[in-house]
Amino acid sequence: MTVSTPPDRDAGAADLDVRALARDAELAAVVRVAADLAGVRYATVNLLDACEQHQLVPHGFLGSSSPREESLCAAMNAGSPRVRVHPDLAAEPRYAGNPWVDGRRARVRAYASAPLVVDGATVGTLCVFDSEPHAFAPGTGDRLADLAAVVVALFQRRRQARQLAALATANAAARDQARAAATHAARSEAFTRALLEALPVGVVAADADGRITLVNRLGRQWHGLPEGHAGQVEGVRLTEDVVEAFGLRTPDGRRLGLAEVPLARVHAEGRVRDADMAIDLPGAPLRVVRASGTRIRDAAGRPTGAVVAMMDVTAQRELEARLREAALHDALTGLPNRALLLDRLAQALQVQAREGLAAALLYCDLDGFKAINDTLGHAAGDAALLRMAAALRGAVRPGDTVARIGGDEFVVLCPGTGTEDAARRLVDRIAATLATPTDGGPPLRSSTGVALSRQGDTADSLLRRADAAMYEVKRSRRR
Structure with a gap:
């Protein structure tokens, strides 16, 4: 089964084998990454032909085919295909009555998509969505467009593979005919070589x-x-x-x-x-x-x-390497994000279980960050976050991990630190660095909670204890 563009588009732009693409593991991996990057539960590749929409490699739900006239991706890309980001479709009169929004087929609320353009024709979209409203992070559309480019590259690679198989078959047939007619064989060989050169x-x-x-x-x-x-x-x-x-x-x-x-x-x-x-x-x-x-x-x-x-x-x-980097690192500071931190926490706990080396976890909250944003603006807030990140990186050892896991929340993981005294000395170094800025900015202060890993800890339980210790520090400063 193949899918082609509708008659008013370039009908030769797409020749896509839907059944093969629906089993494509690489395509499924891109769709999963798209859902993770957008922070929603569902994602799919939608392909459009003249009559239907086909949902390929759906993530988080069972895909299906449906009439083209009901398709959200067809409606949004008619005339001017571009990246779309909608926090709540039910709040938009243009789309609230669509069967995918009003409950006849589904109840899509948050929605974002990037068009899939093959040989100049839009053949579908890479789509992420959720049944609840969702505030997409800045830059989600750009990252979705990057992933859509990967999907298009996969489409083109699969198509080229089919064309090459056809070429090999044609070449083999030409060689068989050559045994019966030497002149015809010579011409066929010359043509094949010219084709291979091109x-x-x-x-x-x-x-x-x-x-x-x-x-x-x-x-x-x-x-x-x-x-x-x-x-x-x-x-x-x-x-x-x-x-x-x-x-x-x-x-x-x-x-x-x-x-x-x-x-x-x-x-x-x-x-x-x-x-x-x-x-x-x-x-x-x-x-x-x-x-x-x-x-x-x-x-x-x-x-x-x-x-x-x-x-x-x-x-x-x-591009795949850049996408992996973006999926595991904070866009502003370049530090590991929560997903990468949890992975390294799990590794540190495995080392403790095997070798008995405890890890120290520091949960750092930048004091007064909201006031900086409100009075000096977001640029000053970003500068404060970058100073915080630099202070933490400068205070730790090469094997330690500094991560940003929220707006003004940072976590430092120090495997094998062993004692609370050593962790407290690290807290003091961080505080001293923040209090004496070298870039002319105001002094900063962090509320930092410390937790040492124990046998039986999980990444989540250790993170919760460090978070609780940080809030205890904040409460003690208000007394």
Whole structure:
């Protein structure tokens, strides 16, 4: 089953296999990240054809297909597709009567979406929503648009893979016909080579003995072969020396073993799909490619070689890394956020259970922060938060974690600190740094609660005890 754009759009812009995309694990992962980033319970990819809306890889609910005329994403993107962020659709007359809002299909309240634009045509949206009103954080729309770009890249990669499979089939058919008509075979081979040279993917092929028979233009460029020097590798057998000369690595920098190279894997396994590797050549930026390949067989079913196609996913990997960074760090200070703090807390507690090394947890609240915001403005408030973050980072050890978990709330995790005296000395260093600013700003003060981890603690229980200790400090200052 495929989905195409409606007749008034560029009908050739999308040729998307809905059934395959509905089982796509990478697409499902992007949808989960979208829900987490937006802070809502539900998310999905909506695809639109001329008559229906299809909900792919739904997160938090069971997806379905529904008439296009009822679709929120079709209504919001008609004429001018753009990112949409709505804290409460029920409060907006234009959308309050939609079946997805008024209860006939669902009761959507909070809603945000980013259009999915493929070859200039809008084919659907990446959508997050909730059944309750929700104040989306600033920048949610921009982050949703980044994730929508990842979804579009996945769509295009899947489409290119299908096109390459069709090309391989056509090439095999041309080779069969060549046995009956030598002239026709020569023309077909020339056409195929010209087509392979023009493809926006790198292609490498080998014969049944593992000797390289073809490297197309992009493949030569990526592997550092000068233009017109394909003959340097055609006929060469893939060896450890060839792997080293081509700079083949894992994405994390380890040299690939011969058996790990996608072309060798195709010979051994028959098929390879979405295998990532890096090409690391002197004087050239690291390039990450995603390879898929298959054996080539003749009409009798005998293997005659292998072909591998490679897509450059360097930019996609960099974007995914930035998204992971954004999902686990505070946008203003760059510090770890609550999710990353809880993960590191859990690791510290595992170390305590195994080795008996207690951790100290400091819960820090910036005193007078609301007054700074109200009297001096939000820019001054942001500057105070940045000073607080710098003071905390400057006072801790390299292995400690400083996190921002709320508006003016910071947490410091010190694994293996062991004693309350050591934690109190850290509190004193933080207080001294805040009281003597070096940037000309006013002195700052923090109310800081301290809790030492105990056997049986969880990340949440330790965090609650440190929070309670911080509020006790605040209460003692008011007496």
